[in-house]
Amino acid sequence: MSRLTGGDPSLLRRINSTVVLRSLCADTTTALTLTELGRATGLSRPTVEGVVEGLIEAGLVAEAPDDPADARISRRGRPARRFRFRSEAGHLLGIELGPHRVAAVLADLTGRLVGSTSRQVDEGASADLRLERARATVADLLRRTDIARDSLRAVGVGTPGIVEADGTVRLGTALPGWTGLALGERLRRSFRCPVLVENDANAGVLAEHWKGAARGVDDVVMVLAGLSPGAGSLIGGRLHRGFGGAAGEIGALHLLGREATPERLLSTTDEPLHPLDEAAVARVFARARGGDEQAGRAMDRFLARLVHDVAALVLALDPELLVVGGWAAGLDGVLDPLRAELERYCLRPPRVALSLLGDTAVATGALRLALDHVHAELFTVESVDAAHTPDPTQRPPALP
Known part of the structure; x- marks a missing residue:
């Protein structure tokens, strides 16, 4: 590796281009003049002008048309050129x-x-x-x-x-x-x-951290609840994947001495459900809500397993928020029992919320x-x- 120096022109160009782009993207609704870019970046006007011309040539920046309603435009003389980030680039x-x-x-x-x-x-x-x-x-x-x-x-x-x-x-x-x-x-x-x-x-x-239920929360677990649930976690705002990408695979916990697979827990017959048969699971939940005792017991077994799986992550990571998504989140009766059971089993139960983004x-x-x-x-x-x-x-x- 070659030695970097403060006079390295390619590094300086990279830094200057980066800080100018950051300034232009800070508020994509407002175009900035060279003077405003210089003030925002701390770069000299000639440097800013050179960087902007290079970014225009690369297609990342464009000169914005004059806005007659903009109070910054002088009534006398040629208005200052203003520039914007080309989000459509x-x-x-x-x-x-x-x-x-x-x-x-x-x-x-x-x-x-x-x-x-x-x-x-x-x-x-x-x-x-x-x-x-x-x-x-x-x-x-x-x-x-x-x-x-x-x-x-x-x-x-x-x-x-x-x-x-x-x-x-x-x-x-x-x-x-x-x-x-x-x-x-x-x-x-x-x-x-x-x-x-x-x-x-x-x-x-x-997604939930960006546009959903976890906006503004940096320690969060999201569970995609189903017959074989999985979970994603942010710790300090950063995705936690684990060494081999297997963090959050809580659907495998039944292998650790838990005798029944999730497909059998929700079955009301001697045959297990198909792991991906969401309609069959929905029918079991509907029958449970209608008072069917056998379906009610199956639903209780499912919720107990979900709490068991989720509590392991909550105890290990201590998140501020638990977001429940996946197809099971749309079935009545999941959220409240989960919240109540986590309060029983976890030293510091997190807030529990449904996904705001659903199937998107x-x-x-x-x-x-x-x-x-x-x-x-x-x-x-x-x-x-x-x-x-x-x-x-x-x-x-x-x-x-």
């Missing part, structure tokens, strides 16, 4: 690959939603068929929003399973053919930009992954060799 995509559907959301470089769509998929679909359905869903969304595919700067993906850093699903029992699938590699063939793959519960907690949480969290990736490229100065530090005026290199 690129787009971000978030994808959910779930057991029953594929969903996609599209946004500009500030995270402002441009469009969304979803398609149903059979729970027994093969990996190839599910990926083909995802590609068709994305193609439909891009066509309807009139966004070119090469405008995408990053793609985030949320999916069930333990996901490694390169996007390989190390273990994924919810979807056929998912264990061992090189999901990131397969999807990168369809996009000329970085593709980031994350566990669905991890994506969900990012995973795709929204995947979008947040893409947004964070691009913003890190545009707005972060890495303390590494300048020759290896990405320039925000350059499009991220295409992955193979």
Whole structure:
């Protein structure tokens, strides 16, 4: 590694470009003059002017039209030029690959939603068929929003399973053919930009922290409640994935000496439910609410198991907030018993709230992954060799 010095021109350009972009993005509703940018960044006017011209050439900044209602515009002489961040210079995509559907959301470089769509998929679909359905869903969304595919700067993906850093699903029992699938590699063939793959519960907690029930809360656990629940956690505002990406897999706790699987706990017959049969679970809950004693006992067993699983995480992490999402969150009778039981078993029970994003949480969290990736490229100065530090005026290199 070569030695960095204060006079390194590439590093200085990187720093200057970063601070100017940060200032322009601090309030995307207001365009700034060169003088205002100089005041905000501490850079000289000639430096700011040079940086802005470079960012204009790169397509990240544009000169804003004069606004007659703007009091800053002088009535005499030529008005000062004002500049804005071009949020439309690129787009971000978030994808959910779930057991029953594929969903996609599209946004500009500030995270402002441009469009969304979803398609149903059979729970027994093969990996190839599910990926083909995802590609068709994305193609439909891009066509309807009139966004070119090469405008995408990053793609985030949320999916069930333990996901490694390169996007390989190390273990994924919810979807056929998912264990061992090189999901990131397969999807990168369809996009000329970085593709980031994350566990669905991890994506969900990012979404709730960004736009949902956990806004302003930095220590939070989100549970995707179902027959095999999973959880995503933020500690100090940062996603906790664990060493191998398996943090929060509380659905495996029944393996630790708990004799009955979740599918048997909710069964009212001698046959276990199918792990992905949400309609059958809903029928059990409905019968329990109607006074059916056998269904009521099944529902009590399910809630007891959910409390057991969630309490383990609450005791370990001591979150301020527990957000309950997933399909079971929509079934009456889950939230209040969960809250009451956590108060019994936890030393300091957290606040408990339902997800505000519902079935859009995973795709929204995947979008947040893409947004964070691009913003890190545009707005972060890495303390590494300048020759290896990405320039925000350059499009991220295409992955193979």
